[in-house]
Amino acid sequence: MIVPKFGVGTFRLSGQTVIDSVKNALSAGYRAIDTAQIYGNEAEVGQAIAESPVQRSELFLTTKIWVDHYAPDRLIPSLKNSLSQLRTDAVDLTLIHWPAPQMNVDIPELMQTLLEAKKQGLTQHIGISNFNIALTQQAIDSIGAEHIVANQIELSPYLQNEKLADFLQAQNIDVTSYMTLAYGKVLNDPLLMQIAQQHHASAAQIALAWALQKGYSVIPSSTKIEHLTANLRAQDIQLSSEDMLAIAGLERNGREVDPENLAPEWD
Structure with missing residues (x-):
């Protein structure tokens, strides 16, 4: 596995809020940070990293x-x-944010350009985001x-x-x-809260x-240090096969993010 198991997200965070969130995450022990051009906060993320005692070489950006x-x-x-x-010579991972099929994006050409960025040393790794099976195959x-x-x-x-997850x-x-x-x-969620009780945890920790x-x-993102710290503790929870089976039953195709023109036809 190349991508660290646990990172902090910065979606919908801006200004001093994102600076504080990233600094708090780094002090809590996070070493992976996720941002995007469209979030409009790369400069603030870069500032937070620069002002943190954690060395850039220890981070996965x-x-x-x-x-x-x-x-x-x-x-x-x-x-x-x-x-x-971001105040760095290279990021660790660069993703294509959305496949945008309605915009007639040439996926092969796009991926080859991204690979060229990797060859130029601008990013250590490359990948995709929000791609369905067919587009991932492309x-x-x-x-x-x-x-x-x-x-x-x-x-x-x-x-x-x-x-999709199984295919990937x-x-x-x-x-x-x-x-x-x-x-x-x-x-x-009543089921997650019930499982959480058994593990002396929160529903958030169980979902993670x-x-x-x-x-x-x-x-996951958070502006509060106590939530950032609590989220990290999800790594110490070992769910039973019964827990996992019960959570599998919560599937309801509950998609929260599905922007027109950007999203593919989901599997």
Whole structure:
């Protein structure tokens, strides 16, 4: 597994809020940070890292290329701009943020341009985000599965995406789960609360432990140090096969993020 199992997300965080969140996460022990060009916070993430006592070499930093920069002559310059804002010579992982099928994106050309960015040393690894099976296959056919280290997809106890996750794992492509708490909707789930009680944990910790036990990486975000610290403790929870089976029954195709023109036809 190339992508660290546990990272901190920065989606919807900006200004001083994201600076504080990243600094708190680093002081709590996080060493992976996830951002994206469209989040508009790469400069603040870069500032937080620069002001933290943690060395850049200890971190795994991910960003994502936005659709406006998919043209072959725009992708690499946009990534260089991201690196400048993040105050680093290279990121650890660069993802294509959305496949945007309605925009007639040329996936093979896009992946080859991203691979060129890797060859130029701008990013250590490359991958995709929000790709379904068919589009992942296109990416694989273009540059080879060995170059695609991850697909970052929405996954939660309410959206388990088994078919896609199984396909990715069979291809040795890491699965990164975002929205693992379904915008907080799983936090009041009676079953998760019941399992949490047995493990002296919270429903959030159980949802994260479930994803980790499935072999996925997670990137929950929080502005509060106590939540950041509590989330990390999900790594110490060992769910039983009965717990996992019970959580499997929560599947309801509860997708939270499905932007028109950007999202593919989901599996």
